Amino acid sequence: MAGLAMVSMVEDYDKSCFSFHNVILDSKLNADIRMYNDRMEHYTANRLDEAIKCFRSIVNVIPPFTTHVYGYSYYLLITLYRGRGDAEAARFWFNRLRSPPLPDREYFINTLICEGYWE
Numbered sequence: 001m002a003g004l005a006m007v008s009m010v011e012d013y014d015k016s017c018f019s020f021h022n023v024i025l026d027s028k029l030n031a032d033i034r035m036y037n038d039r040m041e042h043y044t045a046n047r048l049d050e051a052i053k054c055f056r057s058i059v060n061v062i063p064p065f066t067t068h069v070y071g072y073s074y075y076l077l078i079t080l081y082r083g084r085g086d087a088e089a090a091r092f093w094f095n096r097l098r099s100p101p102l103p104d105r106e107y108f109i110n111t112l113i114c115e116g117y118w119e
Contacts, residue, residue, distance in 0.1 A: 028063045036069040043076060052080055059093075062100050070100065071108045078112060090117070 010019040039054035055073040062070055074097040081090035094117070097108060 028061070029065060029067065032058050032063075033067065033069050036073060043080075048080055048084075052077060055080075059096070059100075062102075066100070066102050068104060071097075071102045071104045074102075075108045075112065078117065082117060 011017055035054060036058055039051065042048075042051040042054060055077045058073040059070055059077070074093055077093045078090050078097070081087075081093065094109075094112065097105065097112075102108075
């Protein structure tokens with residue numbers, strides 16, 4: 001099972017069935033998802049320095065298999081830095097967002113463009 005990041009198990013039987021979808025086996029991915037969910041509290045409580053620190057640590061190393069937490073972490077880093085008037089840092093993270101193979105990368109890039117961050 002080396003390299004296996006996620007598994008789905010489905011038993012299809014007429015009388016009783018069960019299914020487990022997207023069971024994550026990758027420890028880094030699991031840790032990043034937990035960190036993202038836990039640390040959103042910093043963002044919603046306006047503890048922005050802590051939020052930035054957490055989102056940066058999430059995207060520091062991106063595993064081969066990814067989920068939405070990486071794209072959202074980039075998006076939030078960019079909007080937080082722009083909100084602080086730090087266009088240079090925002091541009092840095094926007095450029096980093098363009099490079100990893102994230103499943104929803106184009107969505108986040110287009111959203112930032114539509115919100116007027118870049119053309």
